[in-house]
Amino acid sequence: MSKNVEKYFKEVLITEEQIQTRISELAERISKDYEGKKLLLLCILKGGVCFLVDLMRALDVPHEIDFLAVSSYGANVRESTGVVKIIKDLDDPIQGKHILIIEDIIDTGFTLSYLMKLLEPRNPASLKICTLLNKQDRRKIDIPVDYIGFDVPDKFVVGYGLDMDELYRELKYVAVMKEGF
């Protein structure tokens, strides 16, 4: 960890090497599961962007990508409110396509539960979820998650796409924030 950032972080939870190894494993599974299918990776902005880029380059099946930007209403940056606002919708219809949602972290589950309800009526051939991180202990709504990178404890984490007040997304690892930041 560089000196410049280590004063803000308690520990590195997942190293760059662990992330890349896990992405290779997930990509192998996804490539098998979607062989011969019209796959569209649907990245949830902004947090899912690092995961999308590394995952798509590890996949061995042709696929399209698209982006959906959402935000939770409310000022509390550490807690999802459950009310989701669509900031940028998909560019194209998803009817008949196999959709794999690419998300950084599932916490309460409110965001993805909302997105599933939004996307299901658009009649995709299938709709599944792939998340880098999963905070199972914090779940308030049960949602089926098909691919999980890592289960993480109930701690606020940053890096590899995840932010704290829009900062630290660029880190190649996932770190736990110190309390008070």
Ligand code: IMP
């Ligand atoms: P959910 O609706 O509670 O599942 O929240 C999901 C969203 O909350 C994620 O896409 C993140 O943007 C954000 N989030 C939840 N936990 C963390 C965290 O530990 N660090 C950074 N963002 C988080």
Ligand code: MG
């Ligand atoms: Mg997010």
